[in-house]
Amino acid sequence: MAVCVAVIAKENYPLYIRSVPTENELKFHYMVHTSLDVVDEKISAMGKALVDQRELYLGLLYPTEDYKVYGYVTNSKVKFVMVVDSSNTALRDNEIRSMFRKLHNSYTDVMCNPFYNPGDRIQSRAFDSMVTSMMIQVC
Amino acid sequence: MEGLTLSDAEQKYYSDLFSYCDIESTKKVAANGRVLELFRAAQLPSDVVLQIMELCGATRLGYFGRSQFYIALKLVAVAQSGFPLRVESINTVKDLPLPRFVASKNEQESRHAASYSSDSENQGSYSGVIPPPPGRGQVKKGSVSHDTVQSRTSTDQQEPASPVVSPQQSPPTSPHTWRKHNRHPSGGNGERPLAGPGPFWSPFGDAQSGSAAGDAMWSGHSPPPPQENWVSFADTPPTSTLLTMHPASVQDQTTVRTVASATTANEIRRQSSSYDDPWKITDEQRQYYVNQFKTIQPDLNGFIPGSAAKEFFTKSKLPILELSHIWELSDFDKDGALTLDEFCAAFHLVVARKNGYDLPEKLPESLMPKLIDLEDSADVGDQTGEVGYSGSPAEAPPSKSPSMPSLNQTWPEMNQSSEQWETFSERSSSSQTLTQFDSNIAPADPDTAIVHPVPIRMTPSKIHMQEMELKRTGSDHTNPTSPLLVKTSDLSEENKINSSVKFASGNTVDGYSSSDSFTSDPEQIGNNVTRQRSHSGTSPDNTAPPPPPPRPQPSHSRSSSLDMNRTFTVTTDLYIHTGQQQAGVVAHPPAVPPRPQPSQAPGPTVHRPVDADGMITHTSTSPQQIPEQPNFADFSQFEVFAASNVNEEQDDEAEKHPEVLPVEKASDPASSLRVAKTDSKIEEKTAASAPANVGKGTTPLAPPPKPVRRRLKSEDELRPEVDEHTQKTGVLAGVLASQPSIPRSVGKDKKAIQASIRRNKETNTVLARLNSELQQQLKDVLEERISLEVQLEQLRPFSHL
Numbered sequence: 001m002a003v004c005v006a007v008i009a010k011e012n013y014p015l016y017i018r019s020v021p022t023e024n025e026l027k028f029h030y031m032v033h034t035s036l037d038v039v040d041e042k043i044s045a046m047g048k049a050l051v052d053q054r055e056l057y058l059g060l061l062y063p064t065e066d067y068k069v070y071g072y073v074t075n076s077k078v079k080f081v082m083v084v085d086s087s088n089t090a091l092r093d094n095e096i097r098s099m100f101r102k103l104h105n106s107y108t109d110v111m112c113n114p115f116y117n118p119g120d121r122i123q124s125r126a127f128d129s130m131v132t133s134m135m136i137q138v139c
Numbered sequence: 140m141e142g143l144t145l146s147d148a149e150q151k152y153y154s155d156l157f158s159y160c161d162i163e164s165t166k167k168v169a170a171n172g173r174v175l176e177l178f179r180a181a182q183l184p185s186d187v188v189l190q191i192m193e194l195c196g197a198t199r200l201g202y203f204g205r206s207q208f209y210i211a212l213k214l215v216a217v218a219q220s221g222f223p224l225r226v227e228s229i230n231t232v233k234d235l236p237l238p239r240f241v242a243s244k245n246e247q248e249s250r251h252a253a254s255y256s257s258d259s260e261n262q263g264s265y266s267g268v269i270p271p272p273p274g275r276g277q278v279k280k281g282s283v284s285h286d287t288v289q290s291r292t293s294t295d296q297q298e299p300a301s302p303v304v305s306p307q308q309s310p311p312t313s314p315h316t317w318r319k320h321n322r323h324p325s326g327g328n329g330e331r332p333l334a335g336p337g338p339f340w341s342p343f344g345d346a347q348s349g350s351a352a353g354d355a356m357w358s359g360h361s362p363p364p365p366q367e368n369w370v371s372f373a374d375t376p377p378t379s380t381l382l383t384m385h386p387a388s389v390q391d392q393t394t395v396r397t398v399a400s401a402t403t404a405n406e407i408r409r410q411s412s413s414y415d416d417p418w419k420i421t422d423e424q425r426q427y428y429v430n431q432f433k434t435i436q437p438d439l440n441g442f443i444p445g446s447a448a449k450e451f452f453t454k455s456k457l458p459i460l461e462l463s464h465i466w467e468l469s470d471f472d473k474d475g476a477l478t479l480d481e482f483c484a485a486f487h488l489v490v491a492r493k494n495g496y497d498l499p500e501k502l503p504e505s506l507m508p509k510l511i512d513l514e515d516s517a518d519v520g521d522q523t524g525e526v527g528y529s530g531s532p533a534e535a536p537p538s539k540s541p542s543m544p545s546l547n548q549t550w551p552e553m554n555q556s557s558e559q560w561e562t563f564s565e566r567s568s569s570s571q572t573l574t575q576f577d578s579n580i581a582p583a584d585p586d587t588a589i590v591h592p593v594p595i596r597m598t599p600s601k602i603h604m605q606e607m608e609l610k611r612t613g614s615d616h617t618n619p620t621s622p623l624l625v626k627t628s629d630l631s632e633e634n635k636i637n638s639s640v641k642f643a644s645g646n647t648v649d650g651y652s653s654s655d656s657f658t659s660d661p662e663q664i665g666n667n668v669t670r671q672r673s674h675s676g677t678s679p680d681n682t683a684p685p686p687p688p689p690r691p692q693p694s695h696s697r698s699s700s701l702d703m704n705r706t707f708t709v710t711t712d713l714y715i716h717t718g719q720q721q722a723g724v725v726a727h728p729p730a731v732p733p734r735p736q737p738s739q740a741p742g743p744t745v746h747r748p749v750d751a752d753g754m755i756t757h758t759s760t761s762p763q764q765i766p767e768q769p770n771f772a773d774f775s776q777f778e779v780f781a782a783s784n785v786n787e788e789q790d791d792e793a794e795k796h797p798e799v800l801p802v803e804k805a806s807d808p809a810s811s812l813r814v815a816k817t818d819s820k821i822e823e824k825t826a827a828s829a830p831a832n833v834g835k836g837t838t839p840l841a842p843p844p845k846p847v848r849r850r851l852k853s854e855d856e857l858r859p860e861v862d863e864h865t866q867k868t869g870v871l872a873g874v875l876a877s878q879p880s881i882p883r884s885v886g887k888d889k890k891a892i893q894a895s896i897r898r899n900k901e902t903n904t905v906l907a908r909l910n911s912e913l914q915q916q917l918k919d920v921l922e923e924r925i926s927l928e929v930q931l932e933q934l935r936p937f938s939h940l
Contacts, residue, residue, distance in 0.1 A: 112475040114445030115452075115463035123460055125500065126467050133147060 002099065003067060004028040004083035005131050007107065007122060010076060012036055016122040019083070020135045032081045035061045035069045039079050042071070056104075057097050072100040080104070099134050106130045153209045181215045191215060418503030420487050428483040435482075442476035448485070455489050461498060465489060468502045480507075 004019035006028075019028040038061040058071035063086065072080040080103050082096065110116055110124045156177065178188045191214040217223075420428070429439070435451060436443045443451075445466075452462050469485035470477060477485060484506035492498055 109467070109473050112445070112470070112473055113463050113466045114449035114475065115459050115466055123463070124467055125464055129500075 001095075002082045002084050002134050004032065004081075005103070005134065006032040006081045006083075007103070008032070008036060008039075008079040008081060009119060010078060015078070015120075016127070016131075018128075018131055018135070028083055031064070031067065031069060031083055035071060035081050036079065038062055038069075039071045039073060039081070043073060043077075057100060059093070070096050070100070072104070074104060074107075078107070080107075102130060102134065149213070153212050156212060157205055157208050178211070178215065181219065183215060183218050187218050191218065418487065418491070418499070419505040420483055424487065424490070425483060428486045429479065431486060432479055432482045439479050442474075442478055443482055445475045445477075448477050448482070452485065452489055455493060457489060457492055461492060462489075464498050465492070468499065469506070471502070471507065 003021065004017070006014055006018070007016040009015050014029075014032070017029060017032060019025050039058060042058050042061070056072055056074060058073060061069045061071045061081070063069070066086055067083050068086055070082045070084065072082075074080075080100055082099065082103075084096070106124075106127045107122075110122055110127050111118065113124065116122075116124070159177075175188075178191065181188070183191070191211050194210070194214055431451075432439065432443065435447050448466070449462075452465070453459075455462075457465075465485050465488045468488060469481045471481055471484075472478075484502065487506055488498060
């Protein structure tokens with residue numbers, strides 16, 4: 001049910017970004033980019049604690065009038081950012097968490113591929129299909 | 140528009156269709172023309188079509204937006220299923236099969252309807268698969284395959300049951316799939332090679348060989364621009380050439396698919412199984428792959444690590460992206476390594492790709508590693524085909540370096556064998572697919588097996604308990620010593636202070652439940668000795684479970700575990716100060732309560748034999764130190780012991796022990812401990828220990844006081860002293876090195892000390908008991924006396940008489 005899904009590398013460049021409404025993609029790109037600041041802020045906030053104690057799921061990063069942005073960060077500082085439609089009120093936190101979990105699993109599968117060089121853009125079809133399944137159902 | 144909920148399959152299917160209709164690539168509007176054609180292909184009465192259009196709002200809007208289109212499609216499905224066309228029916232009708240756009244075969248539609256519902260998912264996923272999958276293999280000899288396929292298509296399918304999906308446009312990511320397929324348009328749609336899609340279908344538990352064939356055929360369509368095919372879709376009859384199949388394939392696919400599914404899934408399966416599976420590996424190929432596998436990994440049951448596989452497949456000069464995709468497909472268990480099966484599948488895909496076949500979206504059935512033997516004979520047959528690749532490409536010697544040339548050589552051979560592939564019937568994927576999914580479950584990859592954590596006993600081991608019991612019972616000193624001895628030996632092996640300390644010490648501590656912790660204390664106190672002891676104690680457990688909580692020892696006045704704990708804490712602190720080298724030492728926070736061995740305190744002056752007596756004497760000599768023992772006892776004891784031991788055994792040894800201990804042990808906890816202890820024992824005159832640490836060659840007794848005093852100064856001084864010690868130890872190390880028994884002796888010291896402690900305690904107990912008894916006797920006697928006196932008084936008058 002996401003409108004846009006992005007995978008950001010540790011150095012804050014995108015490894016994968018995809019939005020459903022193919023038009024106006026730039027807007028989503030910008031939203032994701034701005035959300036990175038919030039992600040960093042959240043990471044540093046609990047930076048005092050050990051990394052283990054840090055939750056991977058960051059939760060709602062910031063809401064706009066149309067969209068809500070959720071964040072998730074892995075232990076290797078790879079960030080997943082998801083933009084969902086605000087009108088999708090049915091989306092519960094657990095669902096977002098499960099979506100991030102799926103993302104994370106798919107991401108690790110991509111990583112396991114020896115032909116994938118960390119830092120490259122993610123071009124895995126399996127990953128694509130998984131993201132597609134998560135994207136908002138057009139209607 | 141009413142809210143429309145689409146399943147994944149539907150979503151994909153619809154989006155594909157939309158893409159198909161979206162000739163203007165506006166992504167928003169479906170060309171009316173196309174849409175109408177599509178609807179016409181749905182074989183619905185025109186009025187129904189009109190109704191649909193009206194319902195979806197297209198007529199209102201004048202064009203087909205995406206949502207309208209989707210709703211229309213859904214309505215088509217509704218209509219085809221026979222449900223009344225209602226706006227509500229869009230969402231109310233459950234399990235609506237995907238709308239079928241077929242040029243003909245109305246009768247099959249009904250059947251398909253049912254199957255569609257079940258297959259919808261497959262279709263959906265299939266549509267995602269659009270890229271010509273298995274068709275690849277079939278492409279080679281399209282005609283051949285077609286023929287075979289045709290036979291397979293069995294019943295009515297005449298149309299290639301390629302997934303309804305709007306193939307061409309859908310997978311933008313796999314443009315290469317549309318690469319020229321040499322597929323020859325099969326004669327009839329029915330001939331569409333099912334084999335191709337077969338493998339794909341199977342994974343979807345789809346028994347529609349027909350559709351698979353259609354797919355294959357579909358993929359077989361080579362270059363003809365999809366659009367063209369699509370355009371003709373309404374027109375091209377199923378029997379049209381493959382080229383035009385695409386459009387027709389859409390229809391055909393649906394129909395074929397439905398037919399296949401509808402009619403007799405089993406039949407189809409069986410037939411498909413007999414079909415030529417383009418992805419099936421022939422024996423020759425299999426053998427070749429196995430040989431190649433061996434070059435990388437001699438053990439056929441082993442794994443090829445990802446890096447090696449990457450190297451190997453990179454030689455095939457395929458683009459990294461494709462190799463990446465091949466890996467994704469073939470690494471079934473996602474473990475980053477390839478088993479033999481996975482490797483064969485990957486190799487097969489590479490070969491196929493090299494020959495021009497497009498990569499499938501999903502791993503073909505035949506290439507899936509058989510993790511669970513569930514398929515029917517047909518599948519097995521197919522699978523076994525991979526075995527025994529005789530006459531494998533002789534020109535392809537299994538060697539990595541020349542692999543490339545050899546691979547290239549094999550390509551043509553592969554091509555030749557492609558025929559075989561095509562002749563293979565499509566696997567009875569359906570049956571397999573259902574089961575295949577099961578195989579997806581946890582591939583039994585031993586390498587990927589979860590490493591079971593070594594169970595660590597968290598409770599005292601039996602042995603340990605026994606030891607503790609022995610000690611508790613106050614058996615002889617030997618008991619404690621024996622474990623101690625054992626421990627020391629173990630200690631010398633490892634320095635698992637934490638665990639060992641906990642346990643081993645138990646031995647030394649009498650009846651200390653907390654002996655575990657106690658042992659830790661004495662170990663710390665006893666420097667390496669103690670540590671060793673604890674280690675040895677725990678050696679039986681090795682992993683030494685955490686020691687049980689210290690038990691209160693009210694009976695033991697002196698060496699109470701609590702005291703020991705205190706002592707250890709002190710020692711630890713001191714140790715830390717002295718730049719502890721071992722974290723383990725720190726880990727003994729609760730520390731064994733300092734053993735009140737005041738007797739040992741005065742050690743320096745007394746040459747204490749390593750026995751209880753000595754200890755006792757020591758205690759007697761320095762009673763005043765007893766109260767201070769809690770914090771110092773351990774140190775003094777051990778140090779004294781060390782000193783005494785040294786005296787007893789070897790002057791140098793004893794001293795060296797402490798020094799050696801630090802030397803021996805990576806960390807110099809012993810010495811530092813000793814140093815720390817000495818510090819803590821400021822009040823005590825554990826000179827004996829000090830000298831031992833100092834390693835002065837002089838009589839251990841004499842020097843001890845001095846170093847102790849020195850240490851009393853400050854902890855800081857400890858460091859230099861430690862350094863001194865270390866230096867001395869270094870000097871003595873050489874000598875000590877020649878003394879293998881040093882650790883043991885040190886351990887013995889500890890043991891001796893502990894033994895003496897135990898003995899003292901026993902003595903205490905005995906004396907106490909004796910005391911009580913005597914007291915009792917005294918009371919009795921007094922009573923008697925009183926009674927006698929009374930009697931006397933009573934009798935006195937008589938006496939006077």
